[in-house]
Amino acid sequence: MARRPRSSTWLAERAVLVVNRLSRLLGRGEGTVIGGRAGLALDPTLLSGLARGRTVVLVSGTNGKTTTTALVAAGWGGPVAVNDTGSNMVQGHVAALAGRPGVPAALEVDESWLPGIAAATRPAVVVLLNLSRDQLDRANEVRRVALRWRDLCATLADTVVVANASDPLVAFAAETAPVVAWCDVATPWRLDAVSCPHCTAPLTFVPTGWSSDCGFAQPRSTTVLAEGSLSVDGLEVELDLALPGAVNRANAAFALTALARVGVDPRAAADRMAGVREVAGRYARRAWRGGEVRLVLAKNPAGFSAALEEVADAPGELWIAVNARVADGRDPSWLYDVPFERLAGRTVTCLGERRLDLATRLDYGGVAVRVADAVPDPPPGRPVTLVANYTAFQEWNARTAP
Amino acid sequence: MRVALLYPELLGTYGDGGNALVLAERARRRGRRVELVTVTLDQRLPAADLYLLGGGEDGPQRLAADLLRRGDLAARVADGARVFAVCAGLQVLGTSFAVEGDDRYDGVGLVAASTVRGGRRSVGDLAVRVGGRLLVGFENHGGVTRLADGVAPLGEVVRGRGSDGRRDGFVTERVVATYAHGPVLALNPWFADEVLAAVVGEELEPLSTVADRLYAERCARLGP
Numbered sequence: 001m002a003r004r005p006r007s008s009t010w011l012a013e014r015a016v017l018v019v020n021r022l023s024r025l026l027g028r029g030e031g032t033v034i035g036g037r038a039g040l041a042l043d044p045t046l047l048s049g050l051a052r053g054r055t056v057v058l059v060s061g062t063n064g065k066t067t068t069t070a071l072v073a074a075g076w077g078g079p080v081a082v083n084d085t086g087s088n089m090v091q092g093h094v095a096a097l098a099g100r101p102g103v104p105a106a107l108e109v110d111e112s113w114l115p116g117i118a119a120a121t122r123p124a125v126v127v128l129l130n131l132s133r134d135q136l137d138r139a140n141e142v143r144r145v146a147l148r149w150r151d152l153c154a155t156l157a158d159t160v161v162v163a164n165a166s167d168p169l170v171a172f173a174a175e176t177a178p179v180v181a182w183c184d185v186a187t188p189w190r191l192d193a194v195s196c197p198h199c200t201a202p203l204t205f206v207p208t209g210w211s212s213d214c215g216f217a218q219p220r221s222t223t224v225l226a227e228g229s230l231s232v233d234g235l236e237v238e239l240d241l242a243l244p245g246a247v248n249r250a251n252a253a254f255a256l257t258a259l260a261r262v263g264v265d266p267r268a269a270a271d272r273m274a275g276v277r278e279v280a281g282r283y284a285r286r287a288w289r290g291g292e293v294r295l296v297l298a299k300n301p302a303g304f305s306a307a308l309e310e311v312a313d314a315p316g317e318l319w320i321a322v323n324a325r326v327a328d329g330r331d332p333s334w335l336y337d338v339p340f341e342r343l344a345g346r347t348v349t350c351l352g353e354r355r356l357d358l359a360t361r362l363d364y365g366g367v368a369v370r371v372a373d374a375v376p377d378p379p380p381g382r383p384v385t386l387v388a389n390y391t392a393f394q395e396w397n398a399r400t401a402p
Numbered sequence: 403m404r405v406a407l408l409y410p411e412l413l414g415t416y417g418d419g420g421n422a423l424v425l426a427e428r429a430r431r432r433g434r435r436v437e438l439v440t441v442t443l444d445q446r447l448p449a450a451d452l453y454l455l456g457g458g459e460d461g462p463q464r465l466a467a468d469l470l471r472r473g474d475l476a477a478r479v480a481d482g483a484r485v486f487a488v489c490a491g492l493q494v495l496g497t498s499f500a501v502e503g504d505d506r507y508d509g510v511g512l513v514a515a516s517t518v519r520g521g522r523r524s525v526g527d528l529a530v531r532v533g534g535r536l537l538v539g540f541e542n543h544g545g546v547t548r549l550a551d552g553v554a555p556l557g558e559v560v561r562g563r564g565s566d567g568r569r570d571g572f573v574t575e576r577v578v579a580t581y582a583h584g585p586v587l588a589l590n591p592w593f594a595d596e597v598l599a600a601v602v603g604e605e606l607e608p609l610s611t612v613a614d615r616l617y618a619e620r621c622a623r624l625g626p
Contacts (some may be wrong), residue, residue: 133415141459194411195443200465201409202444329524331540333584336420356616360588361420364427365611370610 009218027080035132038148050097051121054081055104057258058118061170063117063303064251065108067243068129070279071255072106075269081105084280089113093121106370107168111145118159119343125258126153127162132192133171133337134300135329142169142192149173161263162241162254165221168210172197181257184209184221185250191337202208225253230265231315232256239270242277245310281397288400291378296387300326301337307387308342316383319372321352321392328390335361343367349376352392374398403429404437406450408552412443416542418456420585421486424594424613425452432607434445442458447473447587452484452601455491455541457583460501463490466548470494470510479512484576486597487552489543493517499545513572513579520563522615528582529561529624530570536560537570537590539582540619547572548580556580591617 023053059069065088077362081100083092088110097105098283109117111131118126120139128149133142146169153161154176165182174180196203196212203210209218224231228251230239237256241248252273256266278284282297294314298307311318324332342363347368350359359369378384390394407422422438429436443465453475458466470520479485485495487511493499496515498506528541537557544592547565549555549572556571556578564570564581571580578597580586589596591613599606 005481143461145461191414194463200440200461223620331415331416331542331584333420333540336417336423336585336588337414356612356619357589359612360616361585361615364420364423364588369612371615 008228011018011388045120047094047120048122050094050101051105054097054102055262056121056123056124057104057127057262058110058114058121058123059106059127059129059254059258060111060114062100062111062130062132062134062300063306064254066249066369067279068127068251068255069106069108069283070276071252071273072127072258075255075259075273076104076106076264077268079103081107083107086280090117090120091239095118103256103277111147115148116158116337118152123159124262125160125162125240126156127254127258128164128170128174129254130164130167130187130189130302131173131333132189132300132302134302135349143197146170146197150176153177159306160258162257162261164225164254166209166221168193168203168216169197170214171219180219181261182219182221183223183225183226183253183257184218185223185253185284187244187250187306191301223257225250225254228267230256233260234378235260235266237266237270240273240274243279243283245306247306253371281393281401284397286400288381289377292383293378293396293400294383294385295393295400296362296385297390297393298387299389301334304338304387309338311385311387312342312346314383315383316385317349317379318346319349319351319384319386320358321386321388322350322354322358323352323392323395324354324357325391328392332357340365340367351375351386352388403454404439404448404450404538405452405454405601406439406441406448407442407454407464408441408447410440410456410467412454413458413494415459416457416489416540416584418454418488418491418584421488421587421594422454422576424524424587425454425598426442426470428591428594428609428611428622429602431609431611434516434602443469447478449478451527452597453478454485455485455487455494457491459490462493463499464501464504464507466490467494467499467509471508475510476512476614479576482576483618484597485512485578486491486587487577488533488586489581492579492581493543493545493547495579496547502615508554508608513577514553515547515572517545517547520544520546520552524563524581526562527624528564528570528583529560529621530557530564531560531582532557532593535580536621536625537580537586537593538617538624539580539584539586541581541583543581543583543597560626587615589617589620605617 037112073082083096088108150173161177162181164170166187198216199214211217259269260266298304426436495512496509497515500519523544525542530537555569
């Protein structure tokens with residue numbers, strides 16, 4: 001294919017900025033998707049042009065993409081181009097890069113877009129967080145994603161793949177990569193990795209790792225996260241995050257490993273990450289209608305199980321909001337893959353368009369429910385922890401925004 | 403009464419284990435004891451009054467069919483056990499089904515039904531008229547299932563595609579199957595009680611749960 005002249009990329013970049021600004025002026029949302037589309041129509045190689053000459057870190061996986069990307073950006077120090085509006089396909093990447101020329105980039109990438117985005121941006125690091133069932137009405141097989149990642153990893157000659165060694169599907173994908181920084185972060189979700197991706201025999205899990213009869217086993221890691229300690233490439237790093245829970249400690253471990261591989265000192269980066277209190281509303285504490293609401297996002301069984309561990313004993317009231325729009329996956333069957341039994345003894349206020357599906361699931365799981373057909377007021381003096389899936393979370397983030 | 407959930411690690415992609423939970427809980431609330439056993443792929447098939455099969459991906463579905471053909475599910479059913487299957491579980495119980503790389507993979511052959519690949523995937527809400535009532539759920543599969551003469555479908559499709567766009571599932575003396583995957587028994591309390599009553603062998607006392615509201619809401623949305 002003949003190379004396009006530089007001016008075409010320059011023109012496309014300008015088009016992205018102009019359309020983004022126009023779209024914001026016209027009040028059409030965040031303005032990133034529309035602008036990105038206009039730019040791509042002008043120049044199919046736009047993304048590679050925008051990425052050329054920068055250090056790029058890509059972050060993908062079922063859960064933790066947005067938070068880990070935010071931690072990479074915060075830990076890097078200095079200006080970083082980030083697609084922090086939730087747009088994690090090519091349009092969002094184009095918009096993020098066009099908006100911040102010449103600076104390093106931390107981009108979260110939709111799992112199925114990763115091969116194309118990696119080919120276009122030639123990243124220094126690709127972070128592979130985890131793989132589990134999510135939105136099966138759109139992407140119907142988790143293992144197919146693992147296979148596509150595996151093919152991608154085999155081609156990443158100049159890239160460090162930072163990969164979750166505790167997740168057998170990620171290990172299967174990343175083992176083909178020439179350079180891997182393996183991370184042992186204890187991933188509790190195993191329902192999608194019961195059988196070996198190589199030989200289909202049942203995988204054996206012991207506290208020190210997993211293995212299969214065919215010899216496929218958890219790779220030895222250079223980053224190890226334990227209860228009270230974190231070691232990144234052999235360096236002990238103190239982790240004192242404002243973000244709660246084991247999940248975010250794992251996200252930080254991936255982010256620090258990625259940063260170490262692009263030459264950022266992990267200890268200094270960890271200090272900078274400590275200041276991150278919320279990520280696009282996730283974990284935000286909001287004063288709202290005379291009460292206090294803490295927002296937690298959980299989109300799928302693995303994410304929900306992790307969130308339940310964190311909120312099960314939270315003081316005050318527990319509200320859960322579930323929708324089933326296209327962006328959530330239209331099928332709420334996954335509620336039965338979430339171990340809601342963990343909440344036995346609590347009363348949960350059920351909200352969202354699929355509150356009756358949620359209430360039924362909780363009721364059969366032995367959890368007391370209150371179905372709220374209208375948005376209730378927070379009880380005075382009792383904090384509310386609100387767990388919501390994707391579009392329900394967006395609604396609540398907007399509703400409680402200061 | 404013993405309910406066995408078969409190979410949830412292979413056939414349990416869509417929260418299908420919820421069906422076991424619903425049956426056990428609806429029995430328990432009526433003061434009846436149900437022993438719930440989960441059968442994993444390294445275990446032999448235990449004796450049970452009811453076997454449950456869920457949905458799954460192509461590879462695991464193939465493995466489940468192999469295990470069930472080798473095991474003695476057919477013999478158990480001949481001895482009086484019942485089976486309730488959804489989605490891939492439905493396909494596995496038939497004579498053959500299509501998976502990636504194989505257009506005609508052998509099923510268990512418990513029911514004279516064969517599944518071929520459909521022109522497009524069937525993904526979306528499903529509503530089926532079963533007797534005088536509506537069964538509501540969600541389907542996500544790529545199969546078209548044809549029944550041999552004499553095999554009765556579960557019902558007529560009101561919304562969605564089911565087995566072939568017109569009818570869904572099948573019913574024999576001891577086997578019931580539908581393409582409505584996942585926790586279809588949670589969405590349809592009346593249907594859960596029919597499955598339960600068939601196993602118990604007697605009529606059940608009425609039971610009111612929050613699922614009644616869910617069922618009414620789904621019927622209002624998906625019904626004719």
